[in-house]
Amino acid sequence: MTDKPTAPPIRVLLVEDDADVRLGCQQALELAGFAVEAHASVETARGALHPGAPLVIVCDVRLPGTSGLAWLPQVLAQDTELPFILVTGHGDVAMAVQAMRQGAYDFIEKPFSSEQLVATVRRAIDKRRLVLQVGTLHSQLAQRDAQARHGLEAVLIGHSPAIERVRQTILALAATNADVLIYGETGTGKELVARCLHDFSARRQHAFVPLNCGGLPENLAESELFGHEAGAFTSAQKLRVGKFEYAHQGTLFLDEIESMPLAIQVKLLRALQERQVERIGSNRAIPIDTRVVAASKHELRALSERQQFRADLYYRIAVAFIELPPLRERREDIPLLFEHFCLLAARRYQQAVPPHDAALLATLMAQPWPGNVRELRNAADRHVLGLPGTAPWQPPGRQAPPSAPAAGGLGEQLGWFEKALITDALRQARGDVTAAAAALQLPKPTLYEKIRKLGIDRAQLQRED
Incomplete structure (x- = not known):
């Protein structure tokens, strides 16, 4: 029996302390086409285990050192889907049935034929292959969704x-x-x-x-x-x-x-x-x-x-x-959007991006933005081109914007401004708290506390770089 080329080969981890029985089981399984890794004790077999390992386990119940029954819950704690087949003596059948209730895949009672061993292992390998294929599919879907989400975040x-x-x-x-x-x-x-x-x-x-x-x-x-x-x-x-x-x-x-x-x-x-x-x-x-x-x-x-x-x-x-x-309901996005539009405008007009300070950011946050994102992009274009006005994005004769967002109480408005200023400083500093604290003229412990309180994701800002 062979695995598909695209899937890892599933091996049989055989643990049996009796050398003659171990050799007989290994030969029967290898003649059936399975790859076998044989051990005399649990202690030497542990190294082959890891979550998602392409394995099935065939393990004797009674072993020197750690027994098969004692090893079973340890294996399932690492990988609940890994098939664990117990090999039992006549007096251990009741014990093996209880082990199956606890998660063992199956048990084989001694003495057993080669055909019985091969058939049980074959079923276990088929199950393990299916579990691994489903896991790979889920991983691929999760990766595709993450890539799609990342692509959407860029747009x-x-x-x-x-x-x-x-x-x-x-x-x-x-x-x-x-x-x-x-x-x-x-x-x-x-x-x-x-x-x-x-x-x-x-x-x-x-x-x-x-x-x-x-x-x-x-x-x-x-x-x-x-x-x-x-x-x-x-x-x-x-x-x-x-x-x-x-x-x-x-x-x-x-x-x-x-x-x-x-x-x-x-x-x-x-x-x-x-x-x-x-x-x-x-x-x-x-x-x-x-x-x-x-x-x-x-x-x-x-x-x-x-x-x-x-x-x-x-x-x-x-x-x-x-x-x-509307943009007024997602004001925390204004600094990032403005910076993005400034970069696009600089490339389009072949201009350098002018610096923007906290005062400009506060004024941007205060705008009512009736034209929403399109108006903000126009503001960024005007800022990059250095066009005159009461503020860099205003046409002559337009009234100055209100000094605070129209919606929300004073505490909420101050929170918007504070979060926007700190987020922008961290973005400019590429997530470096020391540099951001110096730019904001804040003690570092105070800035750390504000980052925690305002729920600012430093890791996200570093990924944007």
Whole structure:
């Protein structure tokens, strides 16, 4: 019997103090194709054990030194799934049955035939191989999920609980074919989230097709979505493939879906229900395998109740939801986002990144940010370009921002500022508390206490480097 080349060979760890019995068992198992490691005592066999070892154990109950029964719980404490087969004398059967209740795989009563030994060991090896394969699969899945999460963290930047919930939802939905509705204020990154749903799904090898419904004239909307045949209308000089058909096996992103004309909503509903489209001027239905991700800055259910959006379409596309938090509700992410956008701007404009101090950071944290992440990126661009204004990101004539976040009491506001200042200082110091304490002009013990109290993850800041 041989193992698959990709799997480690599973060995038999044989422990038997009687030399003749040990040799006979070893020869029978090796003739059956098993690799055998034979020992006269538990003490010499211990070194072969480690969690996940490709082993099964065949061990005599009565041994000099540590007995098989005494060794059993020690082995299972290391690896609960490792098959442990006891070899018993006639008077030890009751004891062996009790050992099986405690986790032993099986027992063989002396005297036994070679065939009985081989058959029992073969079953144990099959079980061990399956356990190891499942463990490897779980490890690979965990590694894939970790890589996906790490990839998402590089795209959806921030460590706030709000943005972490968004990342978790994306990873959960990306593996499905469910249509998704994204809610969020202007500038919160709805298209970015839609792209993440596509890029982390099995559809990533196919097209991601964005379409802004707000900029879609009603007389062209049907052609844009479903396409047309040559000659279907006066200006239709050649065949046109619509966005639905072009996104076959990929993702169609319908931004500002609340702006879609009601007449077109009827045809969109039919396409979603039937999963097929008809080009204008054609009677042939074309099957489509297209995932639809829609986005809106308005509550579609409320619009449907006011008859400004079709209720049947709402219930068709609202299978799963992702709600994006406004920037004012994830202020702790502002320093990291601002630094990231400054680096992007510096590369784009071929400029050095200007330094930013605690005062600038405090002012950034105080902004109401009605334009959300998009407005913050604009602020970073202005900062890198050194454009004038009351603050580096403000156009002339704009009123100064309030001195503190609008939401929360004074204690909460001070906590935001303090955590942001300390996190930024640690990030600049690459996690070095001594350097951060010097920059903040704080005693090191005080800074350590604040890091603990505010729940700042130094390890995460070091990994960002």
